Structure formats: structure tokens, C-alpha cells
Amino acid sequence: MTADHWTLIALLAASTLVLRVVGYVAGAAMLQSRFWQRVLDVFPGCLLTALIASALARGTPVDWIAAAVAVTVAITTRSILLTMIAGMATVLAAGTLL
Amino acid sequence: MRQGLIAILPLALGVAAYGFAFGVLAAEAGFSAAGIATMGTLVFAGTSQIAAVDQFLSTGTVIGAALAGAALNLRYIGIVASVVPILRELPWPTRLIALQGATDENFALVLSARKTNPKIGGRFLLGTALGLVAAWTCSTVAGGIVGAQIPNLADYGIGFAFTAAFIAMARGLWPGRAALAPWGISFALTIALIQLGLPSAAALILGALAGVSSDFVFNGNPKNDG
Incomplete structure (x- = not known):
């Protein structure tokens, strides 16, 4: 394993923790905003189809x-x-x- | 807690099966068993781990891979927000463990179980979280150890496994026909941008953002939803 592998793990762990803490602290308020509710609903599906597309493009x-x-x-x-x-x-x- | 651990068992078995497959693929991307165990415990977000390792394997860029993984985790804001009242029943050290262990597989189970039995709460959530973390980490490490012993995995079609996993995950997220336009635009634009020479990591983020923007156009502005 290289330093890049460990850096990726650290960045993923940090970003996931931040998002979970944001959900704990501000999630309820964000979900009251229809804009953010829509973005949070739609974005994961769009990103997954983009990931599939990026694999098939090559x-x-x-x-x-x-x-x-x-x-x-x-x-x-x-x-x-x-x-x-x-x-x-x-x-x-x-x-x-x- | 024991009740939660037992309730999550069937789901944990399914998670372990694709966790094993992910471990094999992570080994192909150069991750050691120790690295896979660290990632499984500290990140504990299967979809984002798969997306990040896929991008790392295909593009070799750390930032692009981390961005793809982090973007998929945006849904955790909603997942965690829905279990905050349950998390607050736990003392701080265990609350943090349950917070880290709240994921797609257990939050819905806990919320639906609580509807039928209001006594179900924080300790139940903690039990499901511990069961899932153990299943995910052990299975991914086992996959990593086996994967490291098998050379030329691409010859066995293993390179396509990530794409297939994304397809299955997308099926799980499919909300109905309203997603046709945003998902279709994300798909088509990402392919077009890559064909035009844009790096994959940038193309898929731009493609996904265009998909989200198009949802506001095709499915109405939330301010006007009534």
C-alpha cells in the first residue's frame, strides 16, 4: 500500500464523519428546506448513474x-x-x- | 442491544456477501488487509468505499476518488437526521459509535421497528450498528486476503463487478419515473464529457450536478410545490 492509499482512506473517513455530524447537528433544519431535501434526494441517484456512465464510457x-x-x-x-x-x-x- | 443484533442478522449476511466481493476488488486496487480493515471501520459506508476504490483504480487520482465517495455520502445527512431522537437516548461514547454505524441498512429497520414497539430505541440501534460494522469489516478483510492470492482478476470479469454493484445500488434508489430525466441527463452528459476528453472524476461530478439541476426544471421548483 502506498501513501496515496492511506490518504484516500483518511479523506473518506474524515468526509463521512463530517457528513454524519452535519446530519446530527443540522440535518433536521436542512430537511425542512425543500431545496436541500430535493438535492439530498436526487443527488445520490444522479451520481450513481454518472459512475456507471464513466465506467461504460471507457x-x-x-x-x-x-x-x-x-x-x-x-x-x-x-x-x-x-x-x-x-x-x-x-x-x-x-x-x-x- | 442484543435484540438489535439479532434483528440485523439477515441484512448483515447480505452485506457480508458483497463486502467480500468489495474486499477482493480493493486488493486488486492495491489495498492491504490492514488498509481494508481501517477503511471498513473508520469509513463504514459501503457505496462510497466502492465508488472511491473504483475511481482510484481507474483514474489513480486520490482527490477525484475521495470526492466521488464523499458525494455519495450526502444521503447520510438525511439518514442521521432521521435517527437523532433515538441517538439522544444513548450516553455520549456509545452515541458516537451508533452515529458512525447508522447506515442505509439499519436506519429504516430501526425506525419501522420503533413504530410497532416504542420501547425500541438507542440500544437497539447500537446493536444493529455493531452487527453491521462487524459483518462489513470482517467480510471485506476476508475478501482482501483471498483477492491478494488470486492473480489476473480482470480475466475473471472482476473489473466489471463495481459497475454491476453501482447498477444494483441505483436500482435500490430508483424513486420512479420522475428520475428518468435527471438520471438520463447525468448518464448522457458524463459519457459525452469523457468522450470530449475531460477526466472521469470531473465528468461524473459535472454530470451528476447537471442531473440534479435538470430535476428542478423537469419536476418543478420546490418553492412552487405548494
Whole structure:
């Protein structure tokens, strides 16, 4: 592990703690503001779709096929583990077949 | 506390399963077992850990990875705010532990259990938190130890596991058709910005912010919601 790995852990730990403390101290007041309530509701989903997009933007056609399979499994099962297994199995199978 | 520990067991098993997978991937990104244990305990936010390690693995930038992870944790403001009355039942040292352990998996469980049994409170929350922290940390470390022994994980499709995990997490957050425009714009703009040559970390933050802004346009301004 390098210093970068430890720095990432420290930054993540600090930012998560700050957000939890903000939630404890000011969360109720923030949730009374419709603006902040909307931002806090919508932002995580938007960021997740952006993360998926950033992975697929540099991905191969096999990754796009695996993503379609993963979306189907996620919709039907709602299971993180099953979706991961289905996505990885598709990449593995397509890599063997193509 | 024991009641909370027992109640969280089924969820903790599910968390342990994808915690193990995350540990394997973190090992691929160069994290040692000690590093994974430290991250699991001090951060204890699965989605943000996965997002940060994914960005670190693909872009190599610490700040971009930390920003992606921190941004996903914005929802903790709402999660913690909803359990503040329960947290206040605990003395300070244990209150801090329960605060650190409040997460997606247990806050809803505690709130719904409290509705049916008003005696459920801080100690129940503490039990669920301890169960989840133990399950997450142990499983991620076990995954890290196993992952470090397996070379060329990319050959097994493991590189796609993060993307699949994000897809499943997004499914869990899907609020209905109102999210079509903001999520679609986030997705399309992030791809477009990366194709235009912007670094991934910047593109995904800009894409997500554009998605949030578009929600105000397509789903109405909150000031006018009545």
C-alpha cells in the first residue's frame, strides 16, 4: 500500500464523519428546506448513474452487454450480489465466446 | 442491544456477501488487509468505499476518488437526521459509535421497528450498528486476503463487478419515473464529457450536478410545490 492509499482512506473517513455530524447537528433544519431535501434526494441517484456512465464510457461492447444483463437482474432481483455475479459471468462468457 | 443484533442478522449476511466481493476488488486496487480493515471501520459506508476504490483504480487520482465517495455520502445527512431522537437516548461514547454505524441498512429497520414497539430505541440501534460494522469489516478483510492470492482478476470479469454493484445500488434508489430525466441527463452528459476528453472524476461530478439541476426544471421548483 502506498501513501496515496492511506490518504484516500483518511479523506473518506474524515468526509463521512463530517457528513454524519452535519446530519446530527443540522440535518433536521436542512430537511425542512425543500431545496436541500430535493438535492439530498436526487443527488445520490444522479451520481450513481454518472459512475456507471464513466465506467461504460471507457468500456468495450462486452461491458455494455454485461450492463444490460446487470440492469435486468437488478430490476428483477434487487440483489447487489446477484447483479455483480450476473455482470461478471456475462463478461467472462462473452470473453470466452468472442 | 442484543435484540438489535439479532434483528440485523439477515441484512448483515447480505452485506457480508458483497463486502467480500468489495474486499477482493480493493486488493486488486492495491489495498492491504490492514488498509481494508481501517477503511471498513473508520469509513463504514459501503457505496462510497466502492465508488472511491473504483475511481482510484481507474483514474489513480486520490482527490477525484475521495470526492466521488464523499458525494455519495450526502444521503447520510438525511439518514442521521432521521435517527437523532433515538441517538439522544444513548450516553455520549456509545452515541458516537451508533452515529458512525447508522447506515442505509439499519436506519429504516430501526425506525419501522420503533413504530410497532416504542420501547425500541438507542440500544437497539447500537446493536444493529455493531452487527453491521462487524459483518462489513470482517467480510471485506476476508475478501482482501483471498483477492491478494488470486492473480489476473480482470480475466475473471472482476473489473466489471463495481459497475454491476453501482447498477444494483441505483436500482435500490430508483424513486420512479420522475428520475428518468435527471438520471438520463447525468448518464448522457458524463459519457459525452469523457468522450470530449475531460477526466472521469470531473465528468461524473459535472454530470451528476447537471442531473440534479435538470430535476428542478423537469419536476418543478420546490418553492412552487405548494
